[in-house]
Amino acid sequence: MSEFPGATMRADPDRVDLDVVAGFVAPGARVLDVGCGDGELLLRLETEKGVDGRGIELSQKGVNEAVGRGLSVVQGDADHDLATYPDQSFDFAILSQTLQATHNPRTVLENLLRIGRKAIVSFPNFGHWRIRAKLLLNGRMPITENLPYRWYNTPNIHFCTIYDFLALTEETGAGIEAAVALYGRGRALSERAPWPVWNIIGEQAVFVLSKR
């Protein structure tokens, strides 16, 4: 199991998935980042890879910061605003750490696959052993470093495990082009590790999908 390149250099080790996501994006591509926050990933992709980037972000603060950085970002959310984008209008439609906060993850995923030639989705794995252990031993909704909210104030209303996500890709007819599971401080699990190992060791997963 190798350390993912560049991963340990990040100021925010919780968002190491962004390094992985960025690694999958081809130079010069047209990119839509759904839930782009203050535009950190978009800015990086524009600077490092010369992509033509657009973003969607819910918070006014995030949008203002992103637009202030010269990025093209629309205030909106994945549930309501993806429908207005035409088919195959982006090379990559990215949804990082946002799927679990959407009202209708299946529709969101279908829209991503429709809008982008490829969809890149990263999400926290609720099947991770530490979460399972906390639920089993404490009998209460788990609070972890990655998922620091209580059950009543969490924006994350639709948690899933890697297994659940794999099932959703089946149901939506999405093909898996690449996948990475991250554990510890941004280490990537071996690609040869079987799904059960991913589902119990992986803290976050990043999938590159396309419509089959």
Added chain:
Amino acid sequence: MSAIDHTVNATAELRRAETQSPSSRVALFEADQPLALDGGASLASFQIAYQTYGTLNAEKSNAVLVCHALTGDQHVANIHPITGKGGWWSLMVGPGRPIDTDRFFVICTNVLGGCMGTTGPASFDPASGEPYALSFPVVTIRDMVRAQAMLVDRLGIDTLFAVVGGSMGGMQVLQWAASYPERVFAAVPIATAARHSSQNIAFHEVGRQAIMADPDWSGGNYLALGRTPRKGLAVARMAAHITYLSDEALHRKFGRNLQDRLAITFGFDADFQIESYLRHQGMTFVDRFDANSYLYMTRAMDYFDLAADYDGTLANAFRGTKTRFCVMSFTSDWLFPTSENRTIVHALNAAGANVSFVEVETDKGHDSFLLEEPEMFATISGFIAGAARRRGL
């Protein structure tokens, strides 16, 4: 005649002088360059009054066109020649401001049909030697933009770096982007709509009826008869002014406070501060604005429906555009609510356009775009800085 009446007349006279020979710059267009209007008529000769700020660079690539709203004019960032007040958008336009006149060459025109020097119903018809009044053809937002494009041509500018405006100014921005996509590098439509809503047409109709119900309006011929429909125009302004604010802002500013009295008077004087405020807004407005011009401006907005020119699909208006857009709305704006602005954003998305959109949280209503709104300035500064980098400015 009291001193107040005398001042009022002097102000009105000053305005009438500005209508004919404005103190700003003027571009004259003679019969060799007639302006064909959407209504079918044509203006054989007309003039555009405009202001400029800053310096046009050698490449002529740093020009920003600012478009004014219903009752605005070309004096965006200088002392107003009639009211003596600062420019209507001096918070946005000026040295070191978001639209920085140290960097950009800013142009602002009085729109076609206006009363501050660009040809409109208060101007003299060269054919008759009388004010046009209602013989002036009804103009549209697209006509206004056509006239602006002729001025931009005359200034030798091929591509505008940006076109910026709020409300009716935002409609002009959208029309510019649709009519001349290759001439607009960046577009900033603020607190606006791609079509005027039924409710907004209704408000305008109330205003127009107030003006036309004033006996001094005289079938529109008040100028020739030496009259002014002061009461009608004031009521129109009072009604409109309410729509520019918000319940919350009015309550915060005035509440149910009484005006210079300790108790209600059981009469119809301005007991409440809000009444006094509105009356003041109405009365000061009539001195600086022409009643017929108000009819024409409101009509132009009513007729605006950008999608109608593109098979009813707004996205078609922006198909293939390379313009960078920054759309903005305000949470408490119920005249041009966020939903209208989001409709523009969705159409731009559908057209694959490059668009940013921010809804600014404020309780100040539609007028927010003219006021001190730090979030608005920060966003527009950032957007303009990003666009300028890409334009090589």
